[in-house]
Amino acid sequence: MRYPKLRELREAIKAIFKGPYTTKFPKVPSPAPKYRGKAEFDEAECVGCGACVEVCPSDALELFDDLKKRKRNIILYYDKCIFCGECQTNCITEKGIRLTPEYDLATFDRAKAKTSIEKDLLLCEYCGAIIGTTDHVKWVVRRLGLLAYANLGLLLVSHKELGLAEKEVRRLKKLPKRSDRIKFLCPKCRREVTLAD
Numbered sequence: 589m590r591y592p593k594l595r596e597l598r599e600a601i602k603a604i605f606k607g608p609y610t611t612k613f614p615k616v617p618s619p620a621p622k623y624r625g626k627a628e629f630d631e632a633e634c635v636g637c638g639a640c641v642e643v644c645p646s647d648a649l650e651l652f653d654d655l656k657k658r659k660r661n662i663i664l665y666y667d668k669c670i671f672c673g674e675c676q677t678n679c680i681t682e683k684g685i686r687l688t689p690e691y692d693l694a695t696f697d698r699a700k701a702k703t704s705i706e707k708d709l710l711l712c713e714y715c716g717a718i719i720g721t722t723d724h725v726k727w728v729v730r731r732l733g734l735l736a737y738a739n740l741g742l743l744l745v746s747h748k749e750l751g752l753a754e755k756e757v758r759r760l761k762k763l764p765k766r767s768d769r770i771k772f773l774c775p776k777c778r779r780e781v782t783l784a785d
C-alpha cells in the first residue's frame with residue numbers, strides 16, 4: 589500500500605477546513621474579467637445602420653425592415669456568434685455593440701439565445717423607399733455639424749429634432765414638383781424633383 593506523502597497529507601487537511609481549490613461554477617458565478625463573451629447592443633449608442641450585420645462572418649447578425657411598422661430590427665443569435673469582435677471593431681459609432689466578459693450562455697432553448705435592437709425607419713415621402721433609420725440620419729447630422737445645412741433632407745431632420753418641422757411624415761400622392769424639394773426623399777425621387785420644372 590502506498591502511504592500519502594507529508595505534503596499531500598497537509599493539503600488534504602487544509603482542504604477539509606478551507607474547501608476545495610476548484611470553483612463552484614456554475615452554481616456560483618465565476619467572473620472572467622478579460623474574456624471575449626456575449627455581445628450586447630447599446631440602445632443609446634447604436635443607430636441601426638447595419639454595418640455590423642455586413643461584417644459578421646458567421647451570419648450571427650440579421651437585419652429585418654418592416655415597412656408597414658416603419659421599424660428596423662437587428663437580431664444577434666448567440667448560437668451562431670464566434671466572438672470574433674468584428675461587429676465591435678466596425679461599428680460606426682464605436683459603442684453600438686460591445687463584447688462583454690459574459691461566457692455562461694448555455695441554454696436548453698436555442699430560441700432564447702438571441703438579443704435584438706429596434707430602430708425607427710425614415711422612408712421616402714413619395715415612393716416609400718428606405719432612406720435609413722432616423723437615429724442614423726441624426727448621427728450623420730451631428731457628425732457634419734454646420735455642413736449638414738447643405739443637404740435639405742438632413743436640414744429637415746435637424747429641424748424636426750428642434751421641433752421646427754412636422755413630426756409626422758405624410759405620403760405624397762402626386763409626382764413631386766420642384767416645390768417639394770424640402771421633403772424626406774430617397775435619392776431617386778430627389779433627382780426627379782430636382783429635374784422637375
Ligand code: SF4
Nearest residue numbers: 644669670672673675
Ligand atoms: S462577434 Fe463576430 S460572429 Fe459574433 S456577432 Fe460580432 S461579428 Fe458576428
Ligand code: SF4
Nearest residue numbers: 634635638640679684
Ligand atoms: S451603430 Fe454599430 S451596432 Fe448599431 S447597427 Fe450600426 S454598426 Fe451595428
